Amino acid sequence: MNTPFECGAGLGLKPQHYDDALNCDARGLWFEIHPENYMVAGGPRLAWLEAIRERHALSLHGVSMSLAADRAPDAANLHRLRELARRVQPAWVSEHLAWSAWGGHYHPDLLPFPRNGAALSRIAANIACVQDTLGQRIAIENPSHYLSVEGHEWSEQAFLAELVRRTGCALLLDVNNVYVSARNMGFDAKEWLDAFPGEFVIEIHLAGHSVDTQTQPPLLIDSHDAPVDDAVWALYRHVIARFGARLTLIERDDHIPGFVELLAERARAQAILDDAEVTV
Structure with missing residues (x-):
C-alpha cells in the first residue's frame, strides 16, 4: 500500500456526504468508492x-470486473479503471471473488462458481491481467453465499490462499459476508475465520444485513442497509485478536444515515483497532 496517510477505519464515500467528508479531521479516516x-x-x-484525496486516503472497490467469468476482464472497462486510478492515486484497489458477466451477458449481481482447478487458473489469469494493467496488486474479497454450488475441489480459504500464491494479490476479508454465509449455509463462522489465511489480509469490511422472509428457511442478505450487527462485531473482535489491526471499512449502501451516525459506527471500529495496536 502506497499512501502518505495514516489509515485506520474508513467509510464508503457517498455524494450526500462530500462536504462532511472533506472537512472531517478524524484520525486515520479514509474513504472507499x-x-x-x-x-x-x-x-x-x-x-x-480529487479534493477529498488531498486530505484522505482513497481505495477503489470494484463491483464489475467479473474475475471469475469465462473470459478476460472487459478491456474498455479496465482501461477506464486504470485512468481513474492514475488520476486519484488510490492507496489500494479491491475486487470480488465472483462473476457478473458470462457468455457476453451481464448480470447485476456477484455470482458464485465451483472452486475447481479450471476456475483457479482462469481467475488467477484475470487477476494477473488487472494487476499488470494497473501496475499494482489488488485485494480479493470473499463473497456472500446463499445456496450450495456443486463441484468444489477447494475450500474457500485454500482457494484464496492459492490465488495469493499464484498472483501476489492481497485479500480483503468481509466479516459480514462470512456471518451471512455461515447462517445461510449452516457452518460455524468462527471456525471458518480461524482457517482463513490472515497473513494476506490488508483490509476488513463490516456491514449490516437483512432477512429475506420470503424464502424458506429465511435467508440473510448482504444488503449493506443497516448498522453492523452485534454478532458481526463479535466476530470482528475475534479476527483482530487473531490477525492484529487491519484497515477496516464500514459499508453502507442503502438507507444511508447522516454522516455523524456513520462516523460514530466508524469510531467503534477505530477503538477496536487502537486497542489491538496497543496489545499485539
Missing part, C-alpha cells in the same frame, strides 16, 4: 473526489 461511479472524463464528482 466504487470506481464504476467515477469512470468519467470530468465533472463535479471527479472534482470532489
